[in-house]
Amino acid sequence: xxxxxxxxxxxxxxxxxxxxxxxxxxxxxxxxxxxxxxxxxxxxxxxxxxxxxxxxxxxxxxxxxxxxxxxxxxxxxxxxxxxxxxxxxxxxxxxxxxxxxxxxxxxxxxxxxxxxxxxxxxxxxxxxxxxxxxxxxxxxxxxxxxxxxxxxxxxxxxxxxxxxxxxxxxxxxxxxxxxxxxxxxxxxxxxxxxxxxxxxxxxxxxxxxxxxxxxxxxxxxxxxxxxxxxxxxxxxxxxxxxxxxxxxxxxxxxxxxxxxxxxxx
Numbered sequence: 001x002x003x004x005x006x007x008x009x010x011x012x013x014x015x016x017x018x019x020x021x022x023x024x025x026x027x028x029x030x031x032x033x034x035x036x037x038x039x040x041x042x043x044x045x046x047x048x049x050x051x052x053x054x055x056x057x058x059x060x061x062x063x064x065x066x067x068x069x070x071x072x073x074x075x076x077x078x079x080x081x082x083x084x085x086x087x088x089x090x091x092x093x094x095x096x097x098x099x100x101x102x103x104x105x106x107x108x109x110x111x112x113x114x115x116x117x118x119x120x121x122x123x124x125x126x127x128x129x130x131x132x133x134x135x136x137x138x139x140x141x142x143x144x145x146x147x148x149x150x151x152x153x154x155x156x157x158x159x160x161x162x163x164x165x166x167x168x169x170x171x172x173x174x175x176x177x178x179x180x181x182x183x184x185x186x187x188x189x190x191x192x193x194x195x196x197x198x199x200x201x202x203x204x205x206x207x208x209x210x211x212x213x214x215x216x217x218x219x220x221x222x223x224x225x226x227x228x229x230x231x232x233x234x235x236x237x238x239x240x241x242x243x244x245x246x247x248x249x250x251x252x253x254x255x256x257x258x259x260x261x262x263x264x265x
Contacts, residue, residue, distance in 0.1 A: 038071035053081035058113035061095025087134035132165035
């Protein structure tokens with residue numbers, strides 16, 4: 001082992017260089033980059049090399065047993081952490097509308113999705129790293145006590161070693177912390193936020209960010225300042241552990257390359 005000792009008093013330019021270097025090292029360790037995959041698109045293999053973790057559809061809003069297996073195998077190939085992405089059982093609306101079903105029916109569906117996913121993970125000798133609710137379920141569980149409690153209870157009871165991906169400052173985060181369920185707080189690189197830190201509805205023209213440079217500005221606020229700049233310019237403090245890019249964003253690959261290049265992840 002070699003020991004390198006740096007004389008920080010050499011000169012101001014050296015000190016400036018070292019500050020910039022360690023600032024970069026600190027920043028690049030803030031985020032894990034994740035993406036929603038296994039949703040029937042043809043870009044999973046292109047995106048996977050740029051990811052640290054992925055969220056794979058469990059068959060309710062998209063995908064099936066075959067796509068789950070294919071996605072898990074692909075993630076293993078690239079050393080990407082594997083997550084289950086369960087949703088309301090609503091393929092018609094891609095899980096992006098709140099379903100009026102009772103909590104017991106929802107629990108049954110979520111357990112069915114997660115048990116299928118977990119079985120395939122075990123068959124492929126893969127580790128289930130995290131669970132991230134999809135779409136409307138994710139959004140409503142951020143602020144609805146019953147939905148948040150249901151998700152947290154499922155993880156605590158049936159998957160106690162698995163991490164929950166959830167929004168910062170949400171009910172899911174609060175209840176998970178109380179239940180000693182491990183979490184990673186997630187922010188979205190390519191989605192606009194409202195001042196309450198909920199996502200702008202997808203019907204809004206500015207809901208989805210597709211310009212890589214515009215996305216980078218959005219992400220720099222999140223990473224460097226630990227802030228979210230909302231769609232109407234309000235600045236909100238929010239710390240996060242993982243950054244999501246949507247796989248169905250038509251510029252997902254370019255966005256990933258831009259972020260990885262800037263932060264040197």
